[in-house]
Amino acid sequence: xxxxxxxxxxxxxxKGFQLRDLPAAMSQDRLxxxxxxxxxxIVWMVLQYLTGGLFLSAxxxxxxxxxxxxxxxxxxxxxLVMIPGYxxxxxxxxxxxxxxxxxxxxxxxxxxxxxxVVITLAFGLLIGLWHAFWVAWMKVPSFIVTLGxxxxxxxxxxxxxxxxxxxxxxxILVISDASLSPMLGIVVLFAFWLxxxxxxxxxxxxxxxxGIRSSFGAVVGLPAAxxxxxxxxxxxxxxxxxxxxxxxVLVLAVVALAGWSLRFTAFxxxxxxxxxxxxxxxxxxxxxxxxxxxxxxFMGLLYGLAGLVLVARLDSAPPGAxxxxxxxVIAAAVIGGTSLMGGRGTVAGAVIGAIxxxxxxxxxxxxxxxSAYQSITVGLVLLFAVYADLRSRGGRFGD
Amino acid sequence: MSADIASxxxxxxxAAKVVGIDKRFGGAHxxxxxxxxxxxxxxxxxxxxxxxxxxxxxxxxxxxxGDYAGAIEIDGVGRRFDxxxxxxxxxxxxxxxxxxxxxxxxxxxxxxxxxxxxxxxMVDTRKLWADAAHWLDVFKLDASPLEQMGNLSTHxxxxxxxxxxxxxxxxxxxxxxxxxSLTERETELMFARIADLHRHGVTTIYISHRLRELERVANVxxxxxDGRVVDHFRLQGQSDTPxxxxxxxxxxxxxxxxxxxxxxxxxPILSVRDWTVESTxxxxxxxxxxxxxxxxxxxxxGVFGLxxxxxxxxxxxxxxxxxxxxxxxxxxxxxxxxxxxxxxxIRNGIAYVPAERKRDGLIEAHSxxxxxxxxxxxxxxxxxxxxxxxxxxxVQQYVASLKVKCGSVExxxxxxxGGNQQKVVAAKWLLSEPEIFILxxxxxxxxxxxxxxxYALVNEIATAGKAxxxxxxxLPEVLGMCDRVxxxxxxxxxxxxxxxxxxxxxxxxxxxxxxxxxx
Ligand SMILES: Nc1ncnc2c1ncn2[C@@H]1O[C@H](COP(=O)(O)OP(=O)(O)OP(=O)(O)O)[C@@H](O)[C@H]1O
Ligand SMILES: [Mg+2]
Numbered sequence: 001x002x003x004x005x006x007x008x009x010x011x012x013x014x015k016g017f018q019l020r021d022l023p024a025a026m027s028q029d030r031l032x033x034x035x036x037x038x039x040x041x042i043v044w045m046v047l048q049y050l051t052g053g054l055f056l057s058a059x060x061x062x063x064x065x066x067x068x069x070x071x072x073x074x075x076x077x078x079x080l081v082m083i084p085g086y087x088x089x090x091x092x093x094x095x096x097x098x099x100x101x102x103x104x105x106x107x108x109x110x111x112x113x114x115x116x117v118v119i120t121l122a123f124g125l126l127i128g129l130w131h132a133f134w135v136a137w138m139k140v141p142s143f144i145v146t147l148g149x150x151x152x153x154x155x156x157x158x159x160x161x162x163x164x165x166x167x168x169x170x171x172i173l174v175i176s177d178a179s180l181s182p183m184l185g186i187v188v189l190f191a192f193w194l195x196x197x198x199x200x201x202x203x204x205x206x207x208x209x210x211g212i213r214s215s216f217g218a219v220v221g222l223p224a225a226x227x228x229x230x231x232x233x234x235x236x237x238x239x240x241x242x243x244x245x246x247x248x249v250l251v252l253a254v255v256a257l258a259g260w261s262l263r264f265t266a267f268x269x270x271x272x273x274x275x276x277x278x279x280x281x282x283x284x285x286x287x288x289x290x291x292x293x294x295x296x297x298f299m300g301l302l303y304g305l306a307g308l309v310l311v312a313r314l315d316s317a318p319p320g321a322x323x324x325x326x327x328x329v330i331a332a333a334v335i336g337g338t339s340l341m342g343g344r345g346t347v348a349g350a351v352i353g354a355i356x357x358x359x360x361x362x363x364x365x366x367x368x369x370x371s372a373y374q375s376i377t378v379g380l381v382l383l384f385a386v387y388a389d390l391r392s393r394g395g396r397f398g399d
Numbered sequence: 400m401s402a403d404i405a406s407x408x409x410x411x412x413x414a415a416k417v418v419g420i421d422k423r424f425g426g427a428h429x430x431x432x433x434x435x436x437x438x439x440x441x442x443x444x445x446x447x448x449x450x451x452x453x454x455x456x457x458x459x460x461x462x463x464x465g466d467y468a469g470a471i472e473i474d475g476v477g478r479r480f481d482x483x484x485x486x487x488x489x490x491x492x493x494x495x496x497x498x499x500x501x502x503x504x505x506x507x508x509x510x511x512x513x514x515x516x517x518x519x520x521m522v523d524t525r526k527l528w529a530d531a532a533h534w535l536d537v538f539k540l541d542a543s544p545l546e547q548m549g550n551l552s553t554h555x556x557x558x559x560x561x562x563x564x565x566x567x568x569x570x571x572x573x574x575x576x577x578x579x580s581l582t583e584r585e586t587e588l589m590f591a592r593i594a595d596l597h598r599h600g601v602t603t604i605y606i607s608h609r610l611r612e613l614e615r616v617a618n619v620x621x622x623x624x625d626g627r628v629v630d631h632f633r634l635q636g637q638s639d640t641p642x643x644x645x646x647x648x649x650x651x652x653x654x655x656x657x658x659x660x661x662x663x664x665x666x667p668i669l670s671v672r673d674w675t676v677e678s679t680x681x682x683x684x685x686x687x688x689x690x691x692x693x694x695x696x697x698x699x700x701g702v703f704g705l706x707x708x709x710x711x712x713x714x715x716x717x718x719x720x721x722x723x724x725x726x727x728x729x730x731x732x733x734x735x736x737x738x739x740x741x742x743x744x745i746r747n748g749i750a751y752v753p754a755e756r757k758r759d760g761l762i763e764a765h766s767x768x769x770x771x772x773x774x775x776x777x778x779x780x781x782x783x784x785x786x787x788x789x790x791x792x793x794v795q796q797y798v799a800s801l802k803v804k805c806g807s808v809e810x811x812x813x814x815x816x817g818g819n820q821q822k823v824v825a826a827k828w829l830l831s832e833p834e835i836f837i838l839x840x841x842x843x844x845x846x847x848x849x850x851x852x853x854y855a856l857v858n859e860i861a862t863a864g865k866a867x868x869x870x871x872x873x874l875p876e877v878l879g880m881c882d883r884v885x886x887x888x889x890x891x892x893x894x895x896x897x898x899x900x901x902x903x904x905x906x907x908x909x910x911x912x913x914x915x916x917x918x
Contacts, residue, residue, distance in 0.1 A: 058898075189409040206788045206790075207787075209791070212808060213792060214807075265785060266776040269776055270773075272769070273762055273764075273773055276762035276764055277763050279761075280760055282741060283742075283751065283759050284741070284745075284827070285742045286742075287742060
């Protein structure tokens with residue numbers, strides 16, 4: 001039976017990239033990142049110029065990477081939460097609470113590094129499961145559940161610490177101070193890039209085998225090149241300063257895990273489906289309760305992880321730290337193309353969004369601008385990013 | 400050329416005229432210079448293959464799509480609508496193929512949206528509800544003006560939309576596949592109501608794939624193919640309308656519309672006893688009352704019923720997706736099972752193609768490929784990673800065998816025409832390789848040619864010794880494809896026929912019969 005002529009010609013060799021394919025190609029999520037990357041590079045150039053070369057110095061980049069780490073880790077998790085249509089407003093409070101737990105475990109109970117790490121992660125996981133219980137089993141909207149946590153857990157930290165800042169066991173500082181040696185760092189980064197490129201090649205070959213016309217450049221070339229440039233940049237930073245800082249390694253690990261599970265596993269597909277049309281997902285036999293629970297549990301582990309990085313970075317655990325973090329994280333995810341309605345978003349985009357936001361605030365600190373200006377800038381960036389994204393989608397606004 | 404045909408048929412009075420309409424969506428050329436004249440007061444049908452451009456044409460005509468080449472004339476005046484509201488102001492109303500209403504809005508509020516009766520600067524709610532009740536009555540709609548739109552069936556929503564157009568001085572009423580889940584009788588009633596209300600003046604444009612109903616309600620037919628008008632004729636004096644339409648549509652005769660292959664019917668696979676389903680809507684308590692049902696291997700079982708007969712409730716409840724309380728026992732191959740959620744059903748090898756494809760069947764923003772494999776992801780799960788080779792192969796296979804008209808399988812579903820979306824939804828469940836296949840309106844909005852491919856796949860399933868249940872309002876389809884036909888009325892099975900034993904009249908009569916106790 002011959003197919004209609006507009007059906008993709010089977011087995012046709014991939015033709016070169018044609019200009020009229022461009023809009024269609026650009027509408028794919030992978031390539032949506034391109035404009036964002038370009039904006040990021042422009043912002044870096046401008047900041048480099050405005051700070052008189054300070055911004056892109058290896059020293060500042062290492063500093064920036066420490067700042068980015070917490071936001072990026074949480075943003076990667078937030079994407080997993082937002083794709084099925086949930087939201088997490090508790091981040092600032094829960095991360096600060098995890099930091100408090102880590103500090104108390106180290107000082108009051110004199111636990112060494114590893115037990116502290118385990119306890120902090122377990123604490124985060126517990127909060128995550130608490131959210132999962134209320135959202136998935138008791139069917140309370142995640143907005144309310146996590147808003148409740150935002151208030152209650154912040155209060156809890158203040159009660160436990162008597163609103164005083166606790167110092168952690170110095171052991172824990174290793175989390176922000178340790179780094180992989182430049183050599184090892186480069187090997188890790190290269191492996192990261194290679195794995196990514198190979199997965200893209202696999203995707204491309206699967207398409208070729210199925211006779212789907214797609215260009216090598218769009219599926220493998222461009223994504224591999226952009227991730228390549230990114231890893232190369234981190235490699236140069238690693239080689240020229242103190243090696244690859246542990247927080248950066250953690251970010252890479254979390255990003256790889258979250259990104260991989262979203263793009264290459266059935267679990268990820270189902271998350272998108274739940275956000276895209278809950279009813280249809282349910283009728284396709286998807287266990288929404290289980291999916292939601294896993295997502296919130298994972299997010300819980302990230303509270304713990306971010307708390308550890310925070311306490312190590314500050315060398316203290318102020319119970320009032322990280323106010324408003326949740327909004328920054330959501331903003332970063334949205335700038336990176338994640339939809340608040342669910343069904344759409346990528347980890348890569350969200351991480352670039354996080355880098356963009358932290359770059360702005362880092363650069364503006366270097367320029368000694370008060371933080372009020374930072375929040376003005378970030379607010380406007382968020383607005384324009386979302387506007388540009390909606391516009392490029394070409395759909396009519398719901399007027 | 401097409402312009403000549405159109406103008407030769409045009410009467411002196413034209414309600415609307417489109418001239419040389421051309422529209423591209425990126426690479427896809429949806430309309431290639433379409434010219435049609437719509438006569439005043441008539442019912443003008445548009446037929447054509449899936450993806451021929453019918454919906455695109457009426458969207459342009461009604462201001463949904465503002466960016467196109469060509470000209471539109473309404474009552475002899477050139478117009479270019481930049482919004483739906485603009486079109487409605489000039490009396491052009493579209494009831495779209497994928498109707499989407501605000502589910503929270505009440506029926507009365509929706510009827511008078513943007514034109515609420517005012518009194519001292521406030522909405523005159525008394526008048527609002529009274530007027531709404533009046534209109535619902537005129538349309539013999541069994542709904543309260545206070546009911547939320549979301550609780551109505553698609554058909555009711557369509558009727559409310561038509562009523563809304565009627566109250567606003569409609570001149571050109573466009574119905575894009577309004578009857579794809581109505582029986583012929585209900586379709587005729589709907590058109591009778593429209594005609595009653597406006598013996599003079601209102602022109603109706605009407606799109607459908609059910610060729611035989613076109614014959615009954617339309618005066619003129621235009622047939623589209625690949626973005627062009629390829630035939631255009633008056634129905635008066637035509638003897639064999641469906642044949643002529645099919646010929647224009649696909650370029651050849653279709654001899655057998657329902658290629659039934661009789662498979663060997665074996666042991667019962669699915670047995671249901673005392674199946675009772677509580678109704679979720681207002682009115683009756685039970686949607687289904689004490690049904691016993693056996694479906695055998697190799698059998699295609701048809702269930703037919705008018706609106707509200709419970710036929711769809713039966714399908715949905717067997718899949719564990721009914722919102723009402725279900726009681727009774729179910730056995731699969733002699734094994735007692737309990738199906739409380741769709742997940743249970745799928746685990747037991749049941750698949751279900753829902754009638755409401757937009758709400759229940761597809762994820763519009765997502766690609767064809769991810770929609771198609773959603774129910775069968777476990778099949779492509781290898782060491783925790785999706786097997787993209789296998790996945791894409793299967794997707795391509797179904798895109799080709801069902802002739803899904805698309806640029807690439809990465810296109811979002813929202814860019815497909817209605818019939819092509821339906822094919823993807825059907826393919827999604829074919830891919831899960833079920834033991835028991837429940838299909839609600841499987842060919843809703845699918846053109847005659849592609850239907851035959853879908854039927855062939857259903858035959859294949861039956862031949863492989865699986866059981867198939869088709870619940871459909873398309874009576875010829877049920878009679879043509881099923882080994883056994885059950886008729887439902889008021890929540891009960893009232894009659895049963897084997898293939899070839901019943902005529903359409905027999906079935907319609909028993910479906911419409913008032914059920915009397917002990918009959
Ligand atoms: N937003 C869009 N983006 C890209 N292509 C589109 C879009 N809307 C429609 N198309 C394409 O335009 C063509 C015509 O679509 P249209 O919906 O008008 O078909 P139709 O005749 O109504 O078919 P059906 O009988 O299946 O409803 C199809 O090939 C479809 O894929
Ligand atoms: Mg259509």
